Amino acid sequence: MGDERVIALDSVNLDIFKGEVVCLLGVSGSGKSTFLNMMAGLEKPTKGEVLIGGVAVHTLTEEQVTLFRQKNIGFIFQAYHLLPMLTALENVSLPLIFQGVSKHKRELNAKKMLEIVGLKGYEKRRPSRMSGGQQQRVGIARAIVGNPKIIFADEPTGNLDSHTSQDVLDLIIHMVREKRQTLIIVTHDREIAKFADKVVTLQDGNIVHIKTKEEYNQHENA
Amino acid sequence: MSNLDLIIMSFRNLLRRRTRSILAIIGVVVGSSSIIVMLSLGFGLSANFQQQIESYGNLHIIDVMGGGGYGGPVAMTSSKDGGMGGASSLDDLTVAQIAKIDGVETTSPVIQEYLKLIIGKYVSSSNVMGIENKMLEKLGYELQSGRALTADDKYALLFGNQIPPTFYNPKKTLYSSWGGAAQVDVLTDKIILTGDMAYGEKNVPQEPGVAIDYKMYKAKGVGILSNPNDESAYNVYMNIDTLKIIKADLKKARKETATGKQTYDLVKVYVSDIKKVEKVSQAIRDMGFQTSSLNDWLKSMQDTAKMMQGILGGIGAISLLVAALGITNTMIMSIYERTKEIGIMKVIGANLPDIKNLFLLEAGLIGFIGGVFGIIFSFIISLLMNTVLKGIMDTVLGGMGGSGSTISLIPWWLVLASLGFSTSIGIIAGYYPARRAMRMSALESLRNE
Numbered sequence: 001m002g003d004e005r006v007i008a009l010d011s012v013n014l015d016i017f018k019g020e021v022v023c024l025l026g027v028s029g030s031g032k033s034t035f036l037n038m039m040a041g042l043e044k045p046t047k048g049e050v051l052i053g054g055v056a057v058h059t060l061t062e063e064q065v066t067l068f069r070q071k072n073i074g075f076i077f078q079a080y081h082l083l084p085m086l087t088a089l090e091n092v093s094l095p096l097i098f099q100g101v102s103k104h105k106r107e108l109n110a111k112k113m114l115e116i117v118g119l120k121g122y123e124k125r126r127p128s129r130m131s132g133g134q135q136q137r138v139g140i141a142r143a144i145v146g147n148p149k150i151i152f153a154d155e156p157t158g159n160l161d162s163h164t165s166q167d168v169l170d171l172i173i174h175m176v177r178e179k180r181q182t183l184i185i186v187t188h189d190r191e192i193a194k195f196a197d198k199v200v201t202l203q204d205g206n207i208v209h210i211k212t213k214e215e216y217n218q219h220e221n222a
Numbered sequence: 223m224s225n226l227d228l229i230i231m232s233f234r235n236l237l238r239r240r241t242r243s244i245l246a247i248i249g250v251v252v253g254s255s256s257i258i259v260m261l262s263l264g265f266g267l268s269a270n271f272q273q274q275i276e277s278y279g280n281l282h283i284i285d286v287m288g289g290g291g292y293g294g295p296v297a298m299t300s301s302k303d304g305g306m307g308g309a310s311s312l313d314d315l316t317v318a319q320i321a322k323i324d325g326v327e328t329t330s331p332v333i334q335e336y337l338k339l340i341i342g343k344y345v346s347s348s349n350v351m352g353i354e355n356k357m358l359e360k361l362g363y364e365l366q367s368g369r370a371l372t373a374d375d376k377y378a379l380l381f382g383n384q385i386p387p388t389f390y391n392p393k394k395t396l397y398s399s400w401g402g403a404a405q406v407d408v409l410t411d412k413i414i415l416t417g418d419m420a421y422g423e424k425n426v427p428q429e430p431g432v433a434i435d436y437k438m439y440k441a442k443g444v445g446i447l448s449n450p451n452d453e454s455a456y457n458v459y460m461n462i463d464t465l466k467i468i469k470a471d472l473k474k475a476r477k478e479t480a481t482g483k484q485t486y487d488l489v490k491v492y493v494s495d496i497k498k499v500e501k502v503s504q505a506i507r508d509m510g511f512q513t514s515s516l517n518d519w520l521k522s523m524q525d526t527a528k529m530m531q532g533i534l535g536g537i538g539a540i541s542l543l544v545a546a547l548g549i550t551n552t553m554i555m556s557i558y559e560r561t562k563e564i565g566i567m568k569v570i571g572a573n574l575p576d577i578k579n580l581f582l583l584e585a586g587l588i589g590f591i592g593g594v595f596g597i598i599f600s601f602i603i604s605l606l607m608n609t610v611l612k613g614i615m616d617t618v619l620g621g622m623g624g625s626g627s628t629i630s631l632i633p634w635w636l637v638l639a640s641l642g643f644s645t646s647i648g649i650i651a652g653y654y655p656a657r658r659a660m661r662m663s664a665l666e667s668l669r670n671e
Contacts, residue, residue, distance in 0.1 A: 040569075042569065043665055063573070066573055077668075081562075081668065085238050094567070097224075098567070098572045102224075103227075146571065
């Protein structure tokens with residue numbers, strides 16, 4: 001069992017441009033999460049390269065890649081991954097704490113962020129006393145507060161009901177569009193894909209096809 | 223991440239797992255306070271020794287005696303007077319030589335004579351010491367009443383604390399009553415000194431053919447010393463030059479042959495720096511004389527105290543070691559518990575050193591807080607020992623050996639050292655867990671549920 005080699009991704013080539021919203025679509029086990037993790041420097045490819053803005057992310061040491069992530073990348077997770085002992089405000093401030101931003105400034109920014117995601121008045125709440133949708137809003141605020149160039153979202157609506165999903169998704173898309181950030185979103189929900197500029201469909205570790213928004217919507221509607 | 227944020231975050235993490243943190247801290251409290259208390263016992267013991275010995279006399283003083291003449295290396299090396307086995311005698315030349323040794327501040331030759339002191343019908347036989355005034359000052363004897371000797375005093379006597387009660391009436395009793403109240407006032411009554419030990423006694427066998435004409439000297443008491451324990455208690459002090467005259471008169475009266483050269487029974491040497499006493503003693507012994515100082519005692523007693531302290535401290539150190547293992551264990555548990563959290567922090571931008579420092583700081587804080595409470599706890603125990611336990615010991619032991627004032631003594635540097643020590647123990651104990659937290663893969667930590 002241990003010697004069995006699993007090829008999660010094979011011959012995957014993809015260009016993503018600044019400000020694009022890209023959706024990685026695929027069923028469970030298609031390799032879409034692995035693809036995302038590699039792009040974010042969380043996993044290293046055995047072969048091939050990952051270039052972000054000219055930086056060869058796959059060659060960086062763990063320390064360098066953490067620093068790179070701190071400066072350039074924001075994350076939104078399916079399970080929110082908020083720190084349970086911190087309040088909403090503190091959770092949003094956390095990336096700024098790591099960046100060494102002063103307390104006054106980071107709390108100001110975090111407060112503003114919470115207001116934008118519609119959680120004004122929830123600053124002192126802990127995640128355990130919030131609904132899934134609210135928690136994910138905190139997660140979004142946390143991903144965006146540091147003003148990263150790229151945002152990775154791994155099934156951001158996977159744990160939410162369809163109505164809340166729609167709200168959360170609208171929020172994410174709205175925010176990245178406004179700030180001209182690049183968004184890479186992984187999902188198996190074909191509805192979400194409709195919002196993307198580019199839809200990449202994966203299957204068994206390969207890219208099956210890459211479609212523009214127009215092509216995808218035509219195909220879906222047909 | 224700023225240092226302040228790191229500290230605040232570590233503190234909050236400790237508060238989150240309150241029970242566990244408190245248990246780990248208690249471990250350090252027990253460990254560090256056992257070291258402090260154990261060491262404090264050693265310091266107390268050492269201080270007690272010093273105090274006890276100081277009550278016997280002055281630690282600055284070296285008594286120098288003649289070479290002994292019992293053969294052996296001391297006598298062999300003493301060639302001052304020439305001849306094998308000849309005792310080195312203490313004369314003015316040797317006094318001058320001793321005075322030149324580095325560290326010696328003052329020297330004084332001492333002569334002694336056993337004399338009869340007479341006050342009316344009361345008499346006392348006492349050892350009269352002739353000593354230079356400057357040395358008497360250095361000896362630092364405290365006065366109970368009267369005044370000290372001055373350089374102008376000739377037939378003035380300074381009494382040791384235990385001398386006045388030894389005056390007795392030979393017509394009534396055979397011996398002086400031990401420890402009774404003095405029947406004379408040595409400071410106001412007229413005193414007569416004589417070398418005639420038979421004075422006033424009845425039934426003294428007359429030695430046939432020898433009739434010695436002893437001189438009588440008028441003297442007056444000027445002061446009484448206060449210490450009943452040290453060597454001064456059983457001596458009467460007077461001007462050395464006056465005693466020299468009395469001695470010379472005695473020799474003449476007894477028709478002894480005069481040696482011509484003035485020799486001394488003893489030379490007292492004052493060394494201002496106690497640390498140099500040992501060295502000066504050695505230098506004098508190298509000249510062929512015997513020395514004795516309370517410092518010799520003190521040193522061996524302090525060595526004993528140090529050894530005991532080492533053993534006791536070692537026992538304390540074991541408990542701190544156990545506490546260190548407790549910290550490591552706490553931190554490892556904490557990492558398991560917080561694996562996911564570490565993953566999240568890494569993904570959202572925590573630098574690897576931040577993660578490491580966070581855990582190191584938490585461990586260090588456990589050590590530091592434990593150290594602070596350990597010190598407080600130690601002072602409480604120390605106080606209890608010095609009050610309650612000492613009370614019990616004093617009652618059980620009665621007067622004997624109860625001269626020490628403290629059982630446990632905590633010097634200020636021990637407080638700082640133990641705080642530093644327990645904090646570093648915490649950091650060392652936290653190093654492995656912290657490294658482990660830093661090296662965990664972010665992705666795998668994140669998947670951990």
